Amino acid sequence: MDLFADLPEPSQPCGAASAAEPQASREEEEEEEEEEEGRLKRKRADSTDGHSAAKDKEEEEERGEMKKVCKEGLPVLRGYVAARRGEREEMQDAHVLLPDMSSCLPVLPKLVSRVSYFAVFDGHGGARASRFAAEHLHHTLAAKFPSGEPDNLDKLLKKCLLDTFRQTDDDFLKKASSQKPAWKDGSTATCVLVVDDVVYVANLGDSRAVLCRMEGGGAERRAVTLALSKEHNPTIYEERMRIQRAGGTVRDGRVLGVLEVSRSIGDGQYKRCGVISTPDLRRCQLTANDRFIILACDGLFKVFSADEAVRFVLNILQEGAVEKKAGLTEEEARFEAACQRLANEAVRRGCADNVTVILVSIGY
Template identity: 65%
Template sequence: LAGKDSHKGPLLFDDLPPSSSADSGMEGSLLFDGLPPASSSDPASSATKQVSSAGSQEKGQKRKSLEEEEEKNGREELVEKKVCKGSVGILGLKGYVAERKGEREDMQDAHVILNDITEECRPLPSQITRVSYFAVFDGHGGVRASKFAAQNLHQNLIKKFPKGEVASVEKTVKRCLLDTFKHTDEEFLKQASSQKPAWKDGSTATCVLAVDNILYIANLGDSRAILCRYNEESQKHTALSLSKEHNPTQYEERMRIQKAGGNVRDGRVLGVLEVSRSIGDGQYKRCGVISVPDIKRCQLTHNDRFILIACDGLFKVFSPEEAVNFIVSCLEDKNIQMREGKLEADARYEAACNRLANKAVQRGSADNVTVMVVRIEH
């Protein structure tokens, strides 16, 4: 366990529970095998050094939390075994969105819905038949970083997406996501620093890339992605977190910031920035703020209903479970008005997005609110 623990901390590729025990055997070896080693200037390698230099007390705590995590994963794995009866064809995905300015003077969030970018990604490896992309960007200090990411990140992703046959689709897709985030951040910082005065905008990024029925979730900052999965045993919808938030109060994030010469005051980098990873924020990049996303992988099943991607403006006033249940109740509401020429499912999902965004504002979220719901079509 100790050996496992030393690998666990800095992993960028954090897989959600596999859909079967057969998958489970493979997953452990998939995380970093075959990826180019991180260079000494790579933020990922500095994160590794920091984690390995933590004190023995911290290691003990980590072991304990790792054991708890493994227990949790074990339970979730059992649930997944039960939901994966029979084969599942390629599940359709369709995104809907609602955004509210809230009490802010301007709207600094941005979003992208690309239900199908298969053609743009060709020539694809033969085992891939569908590619989709959904993203929410929560800007701060201005709208330029979030807009830039919304306009460019998927374009960079398409250019870097595996072309033709590859040895491992999973490793190649994950490397592609890492390179895409790095490249997009560098492009924006170059543009920002060339301005007079230099732009100080920054943005979170929560991106869901669907390759056939596998989701790759790449995240920077505190926006979140949640999967709504129906549990046949309890006959309830559950909220499965697909992303990991990055706040400077988290131990590993704080250690990296301090090693880089920065500090965390009042839960913020240098007492100002609320997130510890972002696109942009050039003035904080020398203080340990990085643009290396955490990447999770999740296999969709026939019990999955929708994906919720939203900025922290929603999650300040809704827990993931509350948000999922709110959407489910909207989807089942018989009083939703249907417009002529519009499909019933479209009307329901649009209403769910709008109602949830409105409710977040009513509950006192003073922030911009962006709610994206991706319907999983069976």
């Protein structure tokens, strides 16, 4: 069984051959990398304790060449954000955009060239839990991130993400309980971690992440919306059963008739009722057919379906004219406009909640 819920590969390749080539040959590249790594390991095994400095240097250079191969064909990611308070008195959402998180890591694992991180946190009962998670979760993640030459990066990343969410929740609950009166804030969390060209999504609560992937060719080219996250609310059978086994109840679709989500960071008063901070984990291999990722709190998805949000963004990206902005290319200006207009449209459609949208462009 897979460690993560893998998303499907595109049903048929599309786009220019040159654009798809890096993805089409990835399996061959991985085989070559494994053979190269195996060759280096055999060399090390055959070496004696008196291994010369010259050979050490040679091996380091070969590893460097392998790392350079990994960098070729990687997607270029750029993040754009729009946040609206809506009709709420306070902005309780928080967000983080780190297109290059590598500088936060003590050391990158072997054969990993780049790590990116994007996250949305939707607070309730106050803004302290969402702000705490935005400030601390990625630093905890960086401290726990795999290093060296991991044999199974997927397995280590799964443990890393689970440990990171648990520690972030524990740290906030300790701080919240030490206050007078104790803080009762809570927050959802939807975090997208991109390691080279593989997306790992960890989420809890009802914020969501979706991927726009183009399929088909020519006149039949179409956009497919792939869910990168799973919502957690008390009306879902498995969630309700866990809450009831812990002695809690679900009334009017809420925990104890109050809390709308069944998993969260914070919400200390509901942890004894089966509300947990264990995220749902998903993994997705990016391809040359992928256009963008949308991360957003439920304020957006109360008035947009996932498909509608993807189509809305695509329509703006395909418009003829776009207002130019200093320091942005035309394509970047289109994504910026799409992000801002998507948030504006959510408010226009009558969403009274906070609305935070992160749009991550994917280019090759």
